[in-house]
Amino acid sequence: MGYIEKMFGLDGVNIIITGGAGSIAGVLASELVKAGAKVCLWGRGTNHPVAAAVDKVSAAAGIAGRVFGVTVDTGLEAGIPEAIAETEKLMGVPNALINGAGGGKGKGPFVDLDIELFKEVVDMNLLAGFIVPTKIIAKYWIDKKIRGAIVNFTSMGSYVPLSGTWAYCSAKAAILNMTQAAAKEFAPYGIRVNAVAPGFFVGYQNKALLIKDEAAGELTDRGKAVIAHTPFGRFGKHEELAGAMVFLLSNAAAGFVTGISLPVDGGYLVQNI
Numbered sequence: 001m002g003y004i005e006k007m008f009g010l011d012g013v014n015i016i017i018t019g020g021a022g023s024i025a026g027v028l029a030s031e032l033v034k035a036g037a038k039v040c041l042w043g044r045g046t047n048h049p050v051a052a053a054v055d056k057v058s059a060a061a062g063i064a065g066r067v068f069g070v071t072v073d074t075g076l077e078a079g080i081p082e083a084i085a086e087t088e089k090l091m092g093v094p095n096a097l098i099n100g101a102g103g104g105k106g107k108g109p110f111v112d113l114d115i116e117l118f119k120e121v122v123d124m125n126l127l128a129g130f131i132v133p134t135k136i137i138a139k140y141w142i143d144k145k146i147r148g149a150i151v152n153f154t155s156m157g158s159y160v161p162l163s164g165t166w167a168y169c170s171a172k173a174a175i176l177n178m179t180q181a182a183a184k185e186f187a188p189y190g191i192r193v194n195a196v197a198p199g200f201f202v203g204y205q206n207k208a209l210l211i212k213d214e215a216a217g218e219l220t221d222r223g224k225a226v227i228a229h230t231p232f233g234r235f236g237k238h239e240e241l242a243g244a245m246v247f248l249l250s251n252a253a254a255g256f257v258t259g260i261s262l263p264v265d266g267g268y269l270v271q272n273i
């Protein structure tokens with residue numbers, strides 16, 4: 001085995017990816033399979049069917065027998081143990097978790113906040129997107145003495161709030177905070193907790209906010225503002241998140257790395273004047 005393979009190869013890494021039928025997760029999953037991992041896509045099966053996502057990821061990876069799927073709502077604690085058992089049967093014992101469930105919904109002035117929608121978005125990003133699956137899977141790893149790795153999704157809004165997306169940004173700020181807190185809590189068990197902070201990648205969740213007319217390549221005012229604020233002058237391509245993810249999941253490369261949020265943002269966070 002060559003140096004690069006030893007350092008970054010993910011052979012033996014069995015990854016649960018929540019929100020696994022989503023846009024970023026789908027692309028990441030096929031890249032991680034190419035790096036040697038097995039992946040089990042966990043999705044609600046409501047708007048994005050899991051079986052179709054499994055087929056798509058397998059085809060994109062070009063490798064058979066390494067992509068699996070389980071239908072589960074990661075916001076509902078009661079269903080998680082069964083999803084773990086099903087995952088074990090399909091893929092073997094999972095030893096990594098990517099918390100990919102999440103997304104934005106609603107944008108507007110603070111004084112017009114729809115409180116029910118606010119709760120729904122916080123539930124999706126903070127509870128389904130981190131707390132519920134992490135709680136059960138970390139316990140499972142602690143009981144089995146598995147030194148697992150967790151990668152969460154933070155956001156540019158975790159650092160400085162994006163205008164009008166109150167629930168999403170508050171949930172993502174909480175994920176940044178809890179990535180650090182959980183890293184400290186789980187370190188004695190050898191469990192690492194990190195995050196990737198994507199800049200702006202056009203996906204199912206944010207397309208309407210960023211793109212006015214896809215065929216004409218026309219952006220919304222918000223889309224234009226994002227590009228103007230991104231030193232690279234463009235949106236990210238989903239596969240550009242893969243390197244950060246491979247690094248954080250590799251025990252050889254990142255075995256002493258925990259509690260960080262790694263921006264992959266074309267310089268968005270360092271833009272000033």
Ligand SMILES: NC(=O)c1ccc[n+]([C@@H]2O[C@H](COP(=O)([O-])OP(=O)(O)OC[C@H]3O[C@@H](n4cnc5c(N)ncnc54)[C@H](O)[C@@H]3O)[C@@H](O)[C@H]2O)c1
Nearest residue numbers: 019022023024044073074101102103128200201203204205
């Ligand atoms: N696209 C971006 O620019 C961007 C930027 C920063 C952070 N992120 C984060 O990256 C992650 C993936 O984003 P994306 O753009 O691929 O979004 P996406 O909407 O394409 O995918 C998210 C998936 O999560 C699933 N999901 C939501 N709630 C769920 C639940 N309770 N149980 C199971 N599945 C659930 C959705 O059905 C969807 O398939 C999200 O956490 C998002 O907030 C994205």
